[in-house]
């Protein structure tokens with residue numbers, strides 16, 4: 001079992017901006033969702049974990065080793081799946097993986113071949129190994145991305161905005177692949193999409209303005225909201241009133257009629273109770289934080 005332990009991590013950039021503020025997390029094998037809006041500090045945290053920048057204070061341990069000092073250890077055990085990675089034209093899937101494997105330090109040719117074949121089969125691309133990666137569909141590129149991230153048998157995999165731009169079928173296939181992998185390694189999924197966390201993660205944290213606002217199992221966080229989410233159809237001109245007087249966590253149009261959902265400990269008059277969803281957890285936590 002792998003363990004990533006982050007304790008009271010702070011990061012202040014040179015311009016004085018405090019991007020991480022007292023982050024503590026304890027992450028084990030499985031899919032961990034790091035959920036937050038743009039600018040929340042997700043990339044700052046990821047870059048600090050993988051040793052691309054040093055924290056101002058605090059500690060990060062991976063399998064009991066201090067990786068703030070020993071960045072080589074985490075780099076050796078890391079797979080990274082960026083949202084979009086540049087691929088050279090005219091290079092086929094096999095050759096590109098071979099090239100990346102060499103960069104990752106897998107010097108033995110036979111060993112590289114075994115790994116590449118194993119991984120291309122795992123992501124269902126072995127039959128496409130002679131095709132140029134840049135001509136792959138979005139879903140195939142993503143699956144190729146998983147294969148390259150898994151080269152060298154990493155114990156921790158960081159995935160950035162995993163399903164952006166995928167159609168539902170590709171998204172499902174990709175999600176199944178990720179969740180299979182995560183039984184043996186830590187997969188950290190950094191995203192602003194509640195949907196990805198809901199589908200994939202057994203543990204999650206909500207981050208904003210460099211701080212952790214809430215952590216736990218999605219199911220339990222949803223349960224905490226039982227009896228606290230309400231909705232109502234309203235007229236357009238009433239919206240401002242409700243926004244001032246209640247904690248509005250979402251609004252949508254249903255058959256052209258605005259409907260608002262609010263977080264409230266008491267039953268607000270005229271509202272109907274709503275079964276809580278992870279979206280409600282996310283937006284209620286963010287709105288409480290924004291009103292501070």
Ligand SMILES: Nc1ncnc2c1ncn2[C@@H]1O[C@H](COP(=O)(O)OP(=O)(O)OP(=O)(O)O)[C@@H](O)[C@H]1O
Pocket residue numbers: 013014015017019036037038039040041042043044045192
């Ligand atoms: N090198 C830097 N110097 C100063 N400020 C920075 C630097 N890098 C990031 N920031 C600021 O830190 C904050 C957090 O940025 P970060 O990229 O970590 O957020 P994020 O959650 O990953 O957002 P996104 O999803 O948009 O990438 C932002 O306000 C950003 O402008």
